[in-house]
Amino acid sequence: MFEQLFKDIGIVWAKYGTVYLTGILNTLLLATGATLIGCVIGFICGILQTIPIAPGDFWLKRFLLRALRAVIRVYVEVFRGTPMILQAVFIYYGMPYFFGIAFRDIWTVSMLVVSVNTGAYMAESVRGGIMSIDPGQFEGAKAIGMNHFQTMLYIILPQTLRNILPQIGNNYIINVKDTSVMFIIGFQDFFAVHKMVSGATFKYFPSALLEMGGYLFLTLLASFLLRTLERKMKGQSNYELVNTDQLVLTAGNYKFSGQAPYEETNRDYRREEP
Amino acid sequence: MSETILEIRHLSKTFGSHAVLKDVDFTVRKGDVTSIIGASGSGKSTLLRCVNLLETLTTGDILFHGESVISGKVNQSAYRARVGMVFQSFNLFSNLTVLQNCVIGQRKVNRVPQKEARDRALYYLNKVGMLPYINARPSQISGGQKQRAAIARALAMEPEVLLFDEPTSALDPEMVGEVLDVIKSLAAERMTMLVVTHEMAFARDVSSQVVYMADGVIVEEGPPSQVLSDPQDLRTREFLRRFLGQNAENL
Ligand SMILES: Nc1ncnc2c1ncn2[C@@H]1O[C@H](COP(=O)(O)OP(=O)(O)O)[C@@H](O)[C@H]1O
Ligand SMILES: [Mg+2]
Numbered sequence: 001m002f003e004q005l006f007k008d009i010g011i012v013w014a015k016y017g018t019v020y021l022t023g024i025l026n027t028l029l030l031a032t033g034a035t036l037i038g039c040v041i042g043f044i045c046g047i048l049q050t051i052p053i054a055p056g057d058f059w060l061k062r063f064l065l066r067a068l069r070a071v072i073r074v075y076v077e078v079f080r081g082t083p084m085i086l087q088a089v090f091i092y093y094g095m096p097y098f099f100g101i102a103f104r105d106i107w108t109v110s111m112l113v114v115s116v117n118t119g120a121y122m123a124e125s126v127r128g129g130i131m132s133i134d135p136g137q138f139e140g141a142k143a144i145g146m147n148h149f150q151t152m153l154y155i156i157l158p159q160t161l162r163n164i165l166p167q168i169g170n171n172y173i174i175n176v177k178d179t180s181v182m183f184i185i186g187f188q189d190f191f192a193v194h195k196m197v198s199g200a201t202f203k204y205f206p207s208a209l210l211e212m213g214g215y216l217f218l219t220l221l222a223s224f225l226l227r228t229l230e231r232k233m234k235g236q237s238n239y240e241l242v243n244t245d246q247l248v249l250t251a252g253n254y255k256f257s258g259q260a261p262y263e264e265t266n267r268d269y270r271r272e273e274p
Numbered sequence: 275m276s277e278t279i280l281e282i283r284h285l286s287k288t289f290g291s292h293a294v295l296k297d298v299d300f301t302v303r304k305g306d307v308t309s310i311i312g313a314s315g316s317g318k319s320t321l322l323r324c325v326n327l328l329e330t331l332t333t334g335d336i337l338f339h340g341e342s343v344i345s346g347k348v349n350q351s352a353y354r355a356r357v358g359m360v361f362q363s364f365n366l367f368s369n370l371t372v373l374q375n376c377v378i379g380q381r382k383v384n385r386v387p388q389k390e391a392r393d394r395a396l397y398y399l400n401k402v403g404m405l406p407y408i409n410a411r412p413s414q415i416s417g418g419q420k421q422r423a424a425i426a427r428a429l430a431m432e433p434e435v436l437l438f439d440e441p442t443s444a445l446d447p448e449m450v451g452e453v454l455d456v457i458k459s460l461a462a463e464r465m466t467m468l469v470v471t472h473e474m475a476f477a478r479d480v481s482s483q484v485v486y487m488a489d490g491v492i493v494e495e496g497p498p499s500q501v502l503s504d505p506q507d508l509r510t511r512e513f514l515r516r517f518l519g520q521n522a523e524n525l
Contacts, residue, residue, distance in 0.1 A: 054330060055330065056330060056344070134365075134368075136361065136363050136364075136365035137365060137367060137368065139328055139359075139361065139365055140361065140365030140366065140367060140424075141367070142328060142351075142354060143326055143328065143354060143358070143359035143361075143365075143428075144354070144355060144358070144378075144379035144383060144427065144428070144431055145351045145352060145353075145354045145355025145356075145379065145383040145384075145431065146351065146379065146382060146383055147351045150382050150383070154367075154378055154382060155367050155369065155370075155378075158369040159368060159369045162369070235411060238414075239371075239407075239409045239410040239411070239414055240409055241406045241407070242405060242406050242407075242408055242409060
């Protein structure tokens, strides 16, 4: 019954198999790269947006921090609020008007557009993730003398990352599919192969079937990898009680001097006099 | 008289129009163990949080070794590292193990080399009896163990003053003792401490001075023999009478 279908798929694959595979590879690279860069953008926005503004701060610092928050806000709204396909057109064809240079490298532009777009979504996920963390974690870090960046880097963002991993996975899967709009500037992704092949062979359905299978394979693989990562990050569910004899020995290596270390070390709490 | 470490001067704190601390003045000397008692809502936590600069002061000043910590001359993060804090709700870092909790501050804030930081962390974890649990995450240990780990984390920074905000209030009754024992052992070593507590027996036995607060002011302060056994102010008497009425076995 499906004889004709199998035959057509065979024909298409025989002639264009490597083209399909190159398309899949391009899609995978673009989606993976852009999701990673997007996460970095998102986390940086998260750190910058949450720098505390104290009423006692110098006015210029307050002003700059407010301006920074506004810029991030605008970035998020613009890139979340417009179609990625248009953003691609804007950046690709707009460059010559604004900067007098043209990005002729499709890879660079595509990576830029998808990353910046993903970053806008991630910035919001990260912000939400940071807000959902127990304020006690910030206070614990502050109380041992960590500054904002240390608190974020070592305490808050690792916890945030764990919490928003499902959203990162969502973005990744969306990127696998939505990078297909980059055909508008000529990016040769997996879906672009379909248009090319079906245009040349008129075998629309067999090609579409290959495409469906290919995309599903990519997204299922992504889901699987993310779940594995999630399990890894949750850490072990149990821990080993430690044989303390050995450790007491180690702990004994450290001799408390019996006086506050404040005087004996040079961890000076004073600011350098200007 | 021993060296003065902290001087709280005319400290006031308002949240909106709510004056929570009103012109609070007091001094912490090296080796002092000060218990702060008072009804819920009297401003005890806010006072400790102001001392550690977790809250911004509305007016007034805090002097650390005679130097204002809010004047801009003192790096506030570095100051916080010299003044440890133990919270009612522990606030251990949930992404790190017990050992890492005690190492991270030393490494990142005090820039102590890895080996030294680990040895020092183990020394203090041993002191609070938490050595067997160094590889556990905070979610995997009991409340009493969490609080002992949190004390070790604060101690590993080797602060000059340690602030405790109701360190046993979130604990099941059978775990209160193990945490109080740790604090008592620190007092025996003359660690300078400021302890907000409802444990009157602890305040009586361990502290060198007791501060009674009500409605954001210090009503009475002095040695425990005076404030707890022979209070001069009517409000202190009333508080102790009501408090001990319910918890007579505590004293
Ligand atoms: N962040 C805050 N915003 C507004 N009011 C607060 C805040 N923190 C504390 N308060 C108020 O300050 C008063 C004193 O609180 P607190 O210092 O926690 O008292 P205590 O520790 O003695 O029970 C309470 O009435 C409380 O409602
Ligand atoms: Mg309180």
